[in-house]
Amino acid sequence: MPKIGDKLRELRRRRDLSGRELALRSGISHAAISLIERDHMSPSIDTLTAILDALGTTLTGFFMDLPSRLPYTPFYGxxxxxxxxxxxxxxxxxxxxxxxxxxxxxxxxxxxxxxxxxxxxxxxxxxxxxxxxxxxxxxxxxxxxxxxxxxxxxxxxxxxxxxxxxxxxxxxxxxxxxxxxx
Amino acid sequence: MPKIGDKLRELRRRRDLSGRELALRSGISHAAISLIERDHMSPSIDTLTAILDALGTTLTGFFMDLPSRLPYTPFYGxxxxxxxxxxxxxxxxxxxxxxxxxxxxxxxxxxxxxxxxxxxxxxxxxxxxxxxxxxxxxxxxxxxxxxxxxxxxxxxxxxxxxxxxxxxxxxxxxxxxxxxxx
DNA sequence: AGGGCTTGTTTAGTATTTTTAACACTCCTA
DNA sequence: TAGGAGTGTTAAAAATACTAAACAAGCCCT
Incomplete structure (x- = not known):
């Protein structure tokens, strides 16, 4: 039900990893990663944990989503x-x-x-x-x-x-x- | 890898639900719930979502207060x-x-x-x-x-x-x- | 143009989850 | 004491996640 595919793919791309590279690091097959990222299957907690682990993230962090913000100055001398x-x-x-x-x-x-x-x-x-x-x-x-x-x-x-x-x-x-x- | 069983059972008991009742509400079989709660299998995101849904919780909320009962070392050389x-x-x-x-x-x-x-x-x-x-x-x-x-x-x-x-x-x-x- | 690399996708087979059904147990009540 | 209605667990099939291997497309060479 939750569409986690896009978010996962975006995460992986941001880290500049290919599907195969991520597969290697996480121990999950690259085919599975492809299927999950296109929401063609719902991964088990274990496999999702392994994938997020290889991405330097956690289940908590992954599922967290936060509200909006305002413009401001990001620099602090x-x-x-x-x-x-x-x-x-x-x-x-x-x-x-x-x-x-x-x-x-x-x-x-x-x-x-x-x-x-x-x-x-x-x-x-x-x-x-x-x-x-x-x-x-x-x-x-x-x-x-x-x-x-x-x-x-x-x-x-x-x-x-x-x-x-x-x-x-x-x-x-x-x-x-x-x-x-x- | 993450042992979510205890937390799930605790959640269910706190709502005063039996395994069969939760099964009925979530659409997941009571056998599966029993296995998951004893960490004998790792549920897919879909099924876990369904279960948490019936418990009035979300994936975010669930993983956010997963107890950190594991011993660890706070130091990183x-x-x-x-x-x-x-x-x-x-x-x-x-x-x-x-x-x-x-x-x-x-x-x-x-x-x-x-x-x-x-x-x-x-x-x-x-x-x-x-x-x-x-x-x-x-x-x-x-x-x-x-x-x-x-x-x-x-x-x-x-x-x-x-x-x-x-x-x-x-x-x-x-x-x-x-x-x-x- | 053609190899040799990479990328992501598909397919067929294997492993795991999930269901259905039965088992064992406790607590009531007749 | 026997039976029903509740509980959680286990053992079979069924469905689904997952793997391994092959496929197709793109990019960089020479």
């Missing part, structure tokens, strides 16, 4: 990023402040030497990021690790988490949170 | 980021690949000299990011601007957009997209 933290300790500079219907919160975080968020909980949200400078000790639940420039993270904000700057000087993170619970 | 692009031109390295129910897609993008995405459209999504190295010419709708290290952006992916590396060498972006339908 480094100096225009709005500060929503405490620059003396931890600076949170926000990207996308003026967006009419924000659904994710993107932050440029700067930690001064020794800065520490302490243990934090949030409602149900998800958080991802990458260290771009220095070294950050990240604790999530019972796990702990030091992340250096280029290392990333992704966790459920429901778990208690804590960021601590362990570099001799400033550290920086670029992070994203959804939904934007700020 | 720089070398573990999964490549979903084409390193010769534009590399998209994904943070959060193993997350059980991803709701945002975070990417570390590396553009080789002169790399160009060409004009791209998406359905309804939102995208934010910051240039961390080099210089990127970003076009969104009718607007165009060159972003340097430290500059950010936030736009609606429904608008036609294009990234082009205009630096003499590699450029890098750290970006986030939600929902993860890139």
């Amino acid at each position: 480094a100096s225009e990023l709005v500060e929503i933290g405490k620059p003396q300790a931890i600076s949170y500079r926000m990207i996308g402040m003026n967006h009419p219907n924000r659904q994710l919160l993107m932050l440029h975080e700067t930690y001064t030497e020794g800065a520490d968020t302490g243990l934090a909980f949030t409602h149900t949200a998800q958080e991802a990021g990458m260290v771009t400078r220095g070294a950050i000790e990240l604790t999530v639940g019972s796990e702990c690790r030091v992340l250096h420039s280029g290392d990333g993270y992704y966790f459920d904000s429901r778990l208690p988490h804590r960021f601590r700057n362990v570099a001799p000087g400033k550290s920086e993170i670029l992070s994203a949170i959804t939904p934007p619970t700020y | 720089a070398s573990e980021l999964v490549e979903i692009g084409k390193p010769q031109a534009i590399s998209y390295r994904m943070i959060g690949m193993n997350h059980p129910n991803r709701q945002l897609l975070m990417l570390h993008e590396t553009y080789t000299e002169g790399a160009d995405t060409g004009l791209a459209f998406t359905h309804t999504a939102q995208e934010a990011g910051m240039v961390t190295r080099g210089a990127i010419e970003l076009t969104v709708g009718s607007e165009c601007r060159v972003l340097h290290s430290g500059d950010g952006y936030y736009f609606d992916s429904r608008l036609p957009h294009r990234f082009r590396n205009v630096a003499p060498g590699k450029s890098e972006i750290l970006s986030a997209i939600t929902p993860p339908t890139y």
Whole structure:
């Protein structure tokens, strides 16, 4: 009943993949992919999962559809990023402040030497990021690790988490949170 | 792969429906429902849609709050980021690949000299990011601007957009997209 | 023009889902 | 105690998803 074919094909094309390439990555035959994309058959959850997986997507993301938007300016110069933290300790500079219907919160975080968020909980949200400078000790639940420039993270904000700057000087993170619970 | 059985049974029980009653309302046999609920078979999108329909739910709603009961590691070392692009031109390295129910897609993008995405459209999504190295010419709708290290952006992916590396060498972006339908 | 690559489609056969029908069990009630 | 009406599970056929192989069309060579 749901016509997922067009959406799937569009997704694949956007990634610049041929049917055969996607078949190879997903483990599904290219014939099946062709049939699914033209709505000639309704894939099982398992096969659709495999396909979306190879496209870097999830069932949730795939089936989600959002309402409309307004015109605005998409650019945010480094100096225009709005500060929503405490620059003396931890600076949170926000990207996308003026967006009419924000659904994710993107932050440029700067930690001064020794800065520490302490243990934090949030409602149900998800958080991802990458260290771009220095070294950050990240604790999530019972796990702990030091992340250096280029290392990333992704966790459920429901778990208690804590960021601590362990570099001799400033550290920086670029992070994203959804939904934007700020 | 995804074990949707428990969630389905829980949903049905919460509505105080028997397997046969749900079968009647959905048009699916009660045997099939039993098998699906015990993860003995992977339903097609059509049949799952019919079942969820009878339960007053949608595919989106169903997959959105699928419990993430799987243990996972929130850390992603720089070398573990999964490549979903084409390193010769534009590399998209994904943070959060193993997350059980991803709701945002975070990417570390590396553009080789002169790399160009060409004009791209998406359905309804939102995208934010910051240039961390080099210089990127970003076009969104009718607007165009060159972003340097430290500059950010936030736009609606429904608008036609294009990234082009205009630096003499590699450029890098750290970006986030939600929902993860890139 | 003709090979050799790619692309997406079709067809026939295999595997899996889905149905139909029977089985086993509990809880009522006569 | 026996029977009916409810529940969920299993075992057969039937229908459908899926695969493997062949087909057709386009593009780039020389």
